[in-house]
Ligand code: 13P
């Protein structure tokens with residue numbers, strides 16, 4: 001039998017696109033012809049968000065993947081998201097425009113090392129953030145996202161011992177908010193861990209009325225300064241409902257597209273990071289382009305495959321997350 005890595009092999013599509021084609025029209029046509037749905041994360045390019053049937057945070061995207069009646073799911077996001085869709089809808093064809101769209105956070109937790117880590121805490125329940133591989137989900141008891149992590153921990157008995165991985169920043173935030181002691185895996189996201197407290201402080205002096213919005217994958221020093229902390233959907237909703245006119249946004253810059261679209265009169269400023277390119281782009285998310293999305297729908301490749309024995313184990317903690325979320329009204 002093929003190994004998991006071999007099954008995840010890359011299919012190269014080297015194809016010229018006719019420059020006279022209107023890709024928006026072509027994608028719409030192919031979607032209807034093939035009964036396909038495009039699910040896109042807020043960190044995708046604006047063009048991709050505009051052509052998507054559904055845009056959302058990780059929880060919303062999982063809920064859509066579980067209930068869609070399309071034959072093909074084109075996942076405009078990163079690999080772990082498309083894998084989650086495949087696990088929830090194993091009989092559907094799940095496509096990812098660029099198979100190399102990975103995630104530094106998922107990579108920071110190799111399943112064989114996590115398995116050894118977990119063995120040190122045999123009486124602990126394992127909660128894993130959805131930003132991890134299918135193999136890691138298969139080692140977990142409950143999956144969570146940034147929008148339900150606190151609710152899921154609070155739904156468990158107070159004396160329940162818990163391992164939380166792979167994001168140490170989200171884990172520390174959940175521990176702080178719930179008052180629970182969580183055993184944390186030492187992983188982090190390359191985009192969210194480099195925001196600069198000093199540069200944000202200076203920006204706040206320039207924009208004294210601006211609200212600071214932060215994703216819980218950010219480090220504690222940034223979260224401490226934030227006016228609102230939440231998932232991408234949470235940040236978007238807050239920016240639309242709040243009466244402030246200026247917002248400093250400490251998460252991947254793709255979310256600014258929807259914020260600006262929903263609130264044309266408001267000003268959104270990306271929080272400055274401590275890196276040379278001074279941008280908040282996730283290099284993995286930004287591998288997907290409208291051209292790759294078109295080719296992927298046209299050629300029905302690259303496709304996501306997850307071995308049956310992994311699906312069997314990984315689906316349980318994801319379904320548990322969806323059940324708890326539904327009971328919490330999320
Ligand atoms: P949410 O959209 O669930 O907040 O997740 C953010 C993220 O890091 C996705 O990679």
Ligand code: SF4
Pocket residue numbers: 078102103104105106131189190191192252282283284285
């Ligand atoms: Fe992974 Fe961070 Fe990119 Fe999200 S933003 S896909 S967590 S590397």
